[in-house]
Amino acid sequence: MIELKGKNGEAVQLESGASGFELLKKTGVQDPKGIVALKLNGKLQDLSRPIHEPGEFELIGIKSPEGEAILRHSTSHIMADAVKKLFPSAKVTIGPAIENGFYYDFEYPPGFSDQDLAGIEARMKEIIKGDHPFKRQELSRADALKLFQDKGESYKVELINGLPEGEPISTYQHGDFIDLCRGPHLPSTRYLKAYKLLHTAGAYWRGDERNPQLQRIYGTAFADQGDLDAYLKRLEEAKKRDHRKLGRELDLFSLHEEVGPGFVIYHPKLGLVRAVLEEFLKKEHLKRGYQIAYGPTLLKSELWKRSGHYDHYRQNMYFTQIDEDQYGIKPMNCLSHMLIYKNGLRSYRELPLRYFELGTVHRHEKSGVLAGLFRVRAFTQDDAHIICTPDQLQGEVLGVMSFVLEVMDLFGFPVEMELSTRPADSIGADQDWERAISALDTALKQSGFPYQVNEGEGAFYGPKIDIKLKDALDRKWQCATIQCDFTLPERFDLSYMGKDGEKHRPVMIHRVVLGSIERFLGILIEHFAGAFPTWLAPVQARILPIADRHHNYAGQVADRLLEKGVRVELDLRNEKLNYKIRQAESEKIPFMLVVGDQEEQEQSVSARIRGREDLGKMTLEQLEGRILAEARMPETKSKPTRREVP
């Protein structure tokens, strides 16, 4: 007999070698069918596996994150089974659970189309009905190789050969379908109640574009139909908020085949939002001791060679010729800022110098990655380069982090942080990289924020902290980034006079807060579903007179608000109030101000707020107070920085 302890301290006596099912019975859990696996001493395993060791156990419910992952992984096996039955020439590769679902990659040169999905789903249904248990088997490397070689599953053979010595090799079988797999899995196919295949896609074997392209099928599965429906509804909701759709409907921006892919045309409404956002950014940067700079779009290729961009970033750059010289169109804003710094002798007393530029950059992105405002070929960054002494580096990184957090907080976005280290294609000395990484790492630790490390994902000139925000639909977006750079100061021979009267090398931080204005606007559009907060709304109030005889008074109300800087529009069209309201609502205008006989007599308005009901009548003073409170540009809590003559 062995003793197992549950999470809540309950002890269960079990015969050594008994299965998880027996353990399940002994715990007397309410809904045994809702338990899909077991965690034994921290390791997940199938319910069917025998238990030999005492220790701690945890029952994994189908609705828990781990349970859902198991459910989805098993669903991918069942789908692979169905695909092999319908398309016997398809070769299986890998099929993991992912966030919100799963996929399975097949080598199947004819490719699957979305029409095939219904057939595959139907076949899956039959397999599920068969109530086949998932059976685990461990086998020797030689047996495993033979098994999959005989089946002609060359990708599985490659995977087995890649497994480290000593790692147990296991297969899972349900019905007559066997797959190389670590597990664990559902007890049987019947546990799968709610699933849906979503779409097909191409994907490279092992994610490398030099490898053959496989056919991927994405799907998802949930514990019950309700959860699946809720998820599908969320996808629908996301579709409704798609900034490309709203961009058209709200007349915000457009992209044109005749202009070129990835080049955004701002319509006046989004132009206004952008202008307000940029004003906000300028204020916040000035407040924090940044100085505004501007550089040209074209710089001679010689300069890009010096910076390393020509050798390491050329495939993303555009070049052009002027007279005898080749010029590069800037993909980053740093070079001009380097030249500002170099324009004179610098003293340690001047540092840190923080150059801020709303700089428009052009990058040659692959055609397949372009998407609305999210991924474009020309975009404007709220970019800055901080040049400081090595001693100041840590503090500056922390300063940028708190800047980003304050701004994200103001918009109401939660954030996540990531640290990216040295990539394969990079420049600079090892020791500089180490110093830079440790500077960022220390700053992160000091901030107390949890973070994840992405090995080899840094920029070619230095490591970076990426800050990702989460929007209203819980989707993550890369916006802010803080990059540490020792090599550009080296390449441009930047220096400053130290206290000791010697020349020293400064370090540099590249950083953006919102990142790309285009991307950030796209995120805002989706986050707010097009209903911008009043301070950003292109039109803040619209005045809706009931009949022609109220036009004069409507004009007076408009003038009064206009004088206070409110963005007001008059709807003097010969239409019924209902029509005007409907239109103002669909244009997401925050304040709708109805004026008729009563209002004119009382010198008031009847206000309606977007998405809500009638607020009732209010005097013009009340109205002004209310609108101005919402229309004022918000500010982060940081106090302005003093400036001294160095």
Next chain:
RNA sequence: GCCGAUGUAGCUCAGUCGGUAGAGCAGCUGAUUCGUAAUCAGCAGGUCGUGGGUUCAACUCCCUCCGUCGGCUCCA
């Protein structure tokens, strides 16, 4: 760039078996002067993404290219 899908009026979408296009909304004109999500009537609007091919005849079938969408790789 690669895999798959897709492209008809400003927008959303019909268009059968191949016989050169239709609706709603938006627009314009007129009537209506109206109290919290669409007043009525009339008019106008399209080189069916591009170029080529098959055919007596192509929005429809085939090929090319371009754009877009979903992914892969990449990324702010």
